[in-house]
Amino acid sequence: MKYVVGIDVGSTYTKAIILSRENEIIGRSLSPTGFKLDQISKKVYKQVLAETELNENDIGYIIASGFGRHRVDFCDLTVTDLTATARGSNLMFPGTMTVLDIGGQTMKASRLDENLKVKSFRLNDKCAAGTGTFLEKTARYMGYETDEIGPLVQTSKFQVPISGVCAVFAESEVINQLSLGSAPADIMHGAMFSLVKRAIQLLKRVRMEPRLTLTGGIMRFPTMIKVIKDELDEDIINVPEGDLVQYTTALGAATLANQRLTKLNKN
């Protein structure tokens, strides 16, 4: 058994990552989660095996995480998102003490202890104004797809103020701003700023300590990172490169799978 797998069944995307026993990334794959949670995890698992030309016999341990982890019936263990994301962040950026993870349905801030255990955490409240879905809905309302958010917001000249209190009210503000002639790029920029303000509050509540690592699909957008950096007045913020921002939780799950396998082998 040369490899382990981490699977993250997120609300928007399901991700799988294969690690060597030395924690090197061998392959990764993702697919939109959709509604059939038990099928999607299998699909993504098979996908990543095919891409790496491995088969199930090569895999020694599988850990699932994410909101749909309990539907992964072929895994050896499940762990919560925060536990996995803490591990993934520290594999990429050793010394990470605080993690901000913004996904499709949740925003999570966590502070870790020296053993990489979650010391305290805060989640956004029930309103979608604190999640990636808020940005997607704002974009869609203005006629843009999710993939266009990044390029769109990079053309912004300034932020249009958008309320951070409620996603539905914020949508009304978007309508109002469009009717006033505001540019969609500036509205999008304002929506991101609104999201970041919420994130900053969560980080303060867990008593953020450096180093901070940002993860989650939303961090694909450079403007998002810039707004966070500006607001925190913090230069040393770690952001996984490229699409790895989406894989942090799966990576952490795979890291834990390696630990678990080592422990089992010893026993």
Place this chain on the structure above:
Amino acid sequence: MPHLQSQQSLKLILKNYFTGFKSPLAWCTSAGPAEILRALGFDVYFPENHGALLGASRTAEKYIPRAHQEGFGGEICSYLTSDIGAWRMKETPLTKAYGLPSVPKPDLIVYNTNQCREVADWFNFFAEEFDCPVFGIYPPRHLEEIHQRDIDNVVGQFEDLILLGEKVIGNKMTDADLMETVLLSKRGSQLWGEVLNTAQTTPSPITFFDGTILMAPIVVLRGTQICVDFYQEVLEELTQLSSEKISAVAKEDVRIYWEGMPVWGRLKAFSQLFANNNAAVVASTYCNSWIFDDFDENNPLESLALAYTQIFINRGENAKLDMMKDIINNFNIDGVIFHDSKTCFNNSNNRFGLPKKLTDATGISCVTIEGDLNDMRFLSDGQIETKLETFIDQIGSKKGIY
């Protein structure tokens, strides 16, 4: 709670209670002076229990909008709104469960604002509906310490209540009847406390979710022999389970303390959520609120006044902190969940910094979940599941379990 045989006795007791109402009948708040009413000769009905039934039967959401039409807001007590809504729609879960056409007609309505002011509006609404005499007890609120003057204040109000009650029933209450009722309440309450304290053992034979079901007699039959006999039976069964190390959840890695109202519409779901994550909710301020240590049949009115004024919900933040610290110590608690109940301001104790004070004082982790007692529109299952599972995971990691 499949492993408790006494649940069968409970079904019969509640059936007899609900089908046995007779006049004169009084309505009373759950921490109101039921002993006085029973000693006067009233049967006693508790609208909060009805509110909880509306929540547990997941019918509350059907009725709450009807109360909004009466002018009751969406963020006030959802016991009140669901109960008034159900009344307006002429429906009750008591029909399906016990064949009652409606809630019983009161001859007297009594409330005690020791828990909240909302009960005054709620009970006065029904007093108007039934054109029925109503009596409100307004004790001093949010007390850090209880002084004799506070007791005297409440005793004076009880004496006025007795005069009104005697007028309604046309008879004098005897001291002997009051002493007997207080004695039965004391015994019932002591046994209820012992039942809850069986959860101090590890593993616990009972969870908070079991408690929310088993507590019905201490609320609605307090001051009766039926209540005493029931808790004697439950205690014997739990003591036996405890001696056999039979636990309420399959694996008890983490011991949790629930602070705040139950989420009546999610009792089963939450019970399973904790069990699936090897956690047991072994203590709660909610269930503990019906342990009245100070009932004294030899000093009935003063002891009732003390007991009902010093309940958790009527105390100041420092007193609450001390009470919670005791529970944490006695039940070997690993973590505390504060339920921030959207429509129950008075029993959402996370809002003035208590979780942080508790963690600072004990080192125990706390988490707040947002929900409601009856109005499930204020609850996000996904959010709560994520939060609770992460919290349990965090505690498990701290204990070196995971």
